[in-house]
Amino acid sequence: MLTIENLHVSVEEREILKGLDLSVNAGEVHAIMGPNGSGKSTLAQVLAGKDNYNVTQGRVLYRGEDLLEMEPEERARRGVFLAFQYPTEIPGVNNAYLLKAALNARREADGEQPVDAFEFMRLIRSRMELMNISKEFLNRSVNEGFSGGEKKRNEILQMLVLEPSLAILDETDSGLDVDALKIVAAGVNSLRSADRAMVLVTHYERLLELIVPDHVHVLSDGRIVKSGDHELARELDARGYDWVQQEAASA
Amino acid sequence: MNTEALSRQFAAELDRLPRSAEAAARRAAAFEAFSAAGFPTRRDEQWRYTDLKPISTAELDFAPPPPSTELVSRVAESLDQAGFDEATSRLVFIDGCYCDTLSRTTAAAGISLASLASCSEADLPVHAHAPFDGHPLATLNAAFARDGALIAAEDGARTTAPIELVFVAGGRSGLAAHPRIVIDLGQGAEVTLIQHLLDLEPGRGWFNAVTEIVQAPGSHLTLYRLQDHGTRQFHTALMRAELAEDAKLNCGYFDLGGRLVRNDFDVRLAGPGAEADLNGLFLASSGQHTDNHIRMDHIAPRTRSAESFRGIIGDRGHGVFNGKVVVHRDAQHIDARQSSDNLLLADNAEIDTKPELEIYADDVKCSHGATIGELDDDQLFYLRARGLADEEARNLLTFAFANTVLERVALPELRELVAARVAARLPNGATAGGTR
C-alpha cells in the first residue's frame, strides 16, 4: 500500500527527516512513536502533500505510484486521509458542506454519482452517532470554536465518511478524555479491514491497547530507529525513549 | 466631457423639464456651483485615492432619451426571469427614467411610494432642496436629476414586505443617469427598502445617484443595496441621512461590479440615542476600483455608530476605505466603531484604508481596525487534503470571507440572492455552497 524509501525532508534548509524507510501493507495498522520534534508530523504532512516541506531525497510509493507527484487533493481522492494533529479552524465554511464536498470529490474520482442530500444524511447519521457528535455540529463552521476533543472526533467522523484506503492519524488521541478515547478507537476499529491500512502517530500506549497495532516503530531524529510489535510499545511506555536512542547511536 | 459641452447639455435639459421657476433656479444654482469647481481631482483630499478622469473625460449624454417600448419589454422579461415577482411594491427605472408599466406603487398603509417627477413641489420634504456642499457629484445630480423615487412613511407606518427600487441600465452606451431617492420616515415608522442596480446588457455609462434620508424620532430604516453593474459602468452615489432621537439606520451595501465605484456616506446622528450601522462588501478585480467614503457625525449624546466594510480585491483591483468619525462638542457617551477588512487575491491588488477621528467630547468609545490579508495557507491545505480542488478551496475561503457580511442580511431571500451573485462573481465562478 505504502512504501517510503530513504526519505529526506527539510524545512527552510533544516533537515528534519533524514533517510526514513517504512513499508505498510494493506490490512495492517502501524504505530509510530517517538520523542517530541522527531519528525512524526512532518512525515504525516509530507504524505498528505503539504507544500512547504522540501523532499530532497528518496521516494514514496502509494499503490505503486509516486505519491509525491500528486497534488494534495488527488491524494485525498485516491484514498489517502490525514487526521490532523491540530485541525484547522475555517470560519465561514460549513462543516456539512465540507463533508459532502469531500465525499463527492472522492466519489467522482471513483466514477460514482454525487450523493443527494437525503442519501448524505442517511450516510452520516450513524457515523455521527458512533462519534457522539450532535447534529448541530453539521451547521457550524469547520472546527471553529470546537473543543480539542470535538476537533479530534470531527476528524474521525470525516474519516468514517470518506472511508480512506490509507489513513494517517496524527496524535488523534492527544487531549482526549477516557470516554472520547474509547469513541475514537471504536471509530478507527470500525474501519479496519483487509484492504485498508492505517498509520497511527501517538505518544500513548493506552491508545494501542484499544487499537492493537501490527507493527510499532520508533521515529527519532528523522529516522525509524527501531521496529517491533505491540510489545515494543509497552516497553517504551515503561522505559521511555532513551534506551532506544542509545541503542541506535551505538549501532 | 468639457464644461462647454456640459453647459450645452444643461441648457437643453433645463428647457425640457416642466418645473417651477423656483426649481429651475435651484438647478441653475447647482449647475453653477458644480461648474465653478469642475470635477474634483486627486489633489482634493476627499478624492485622493479615486481618479475621476475616466468619467470626466468620457463623452456622456446627460439627458438620456426615454427607453423605447422594445427596451421596456426586454427589461420586463429579464426582471421576470430574475425572479422579481409582481406583487412587490416596486419602482422600476430604466436608464434613470421611471417606468410606470413595470412598477407597482401600492404599499402598506401609511406608506407612499411615487416617482419624483410625478410629485408636485409641495409633496417633497423641505430637505429635498438642501444643497450638497462638499459633494460635487451630488451637486451635479441636483442640476440634472430628472426623476427618482419618493418613499414617505407616516408616523407609526410599517412596511410589511420590503419595498424595492430597481435601476436598470439598458445597455445603451454613454448615458449618464442622475436619479434621486428621497426617504422620509415619520415618528416610529419602520421601513425596509432594497435597491437593485443592474445592467440589462453590458454597457458603458454613468450612474450618479443621491439618496436623501430623513428619520423622525424612533423610526427604523433598513436599507439594502445590491449594486450588480457590469465591469464597465461608472457608479457614484451619495447617501445622506439625518437621524433624530432614537432613530435607527441599518445599511447593507453590496458592490459587485463597476469599472469605477465611489460611495459617499454622510450620516448625521442628530438626536440622542440615534444609531447607524453601515455594512458593506465589495468585489474589485480586473482593474476595477471601489471607494467607500464615510463621514459619520455624532452630534447628539448617546449615539452609536458601527461601520464594517469588507473588500475582496483581485487582479489589478483597487479598493479604498475612508472612514471619518466626528464626535461633536458635548456629545457624550458615544460609541463609534469602524472596521475595514480586506482580502487580496492577487499580487497586484491594492487597498488604501484611512480611518480618521475628530473628537471634541471626552466620554467617547471609539475603535477602528483595518486588516489586509491573503487566503490562509493552512486552511487551503486542510480543504485540499479533504479532496477539494485548489480553485474550489480558494473560492470557498473567499466566499467565507464575504459571508460574515452576508450573514447580517436579515432577509433570507435577499441573503441567498446576494450570496449567489457574489459567488458568480468570484474569480473562478464558485458555488455558494459554503453558506449556512
Ligand SMILES: Nc1ncnc2c1ncn2[C@@H]1O[C@H](COP(=O)(O)OP(=O)(O)OP(=O)(O)O)[C@@H](O)[C@H]1O
Ligand atoms: N514549517 C516548519 N518550519 C520550521 N520548522 C518546522 C516546521 N515544521 C516542523 N518543523 C520542525 O521540525 C521538527 C519536527 O517537527 P514535527 O512536528 O514533525 O515533530 P513531531 O515528531 O510531530 O513532534 P510532536 O510529538 O511534538 O508532535 C521540529 O523541530 C519542528 O520545530
Ligand SMILES: [Mg+2]
Ligand atoms: Mg506532531
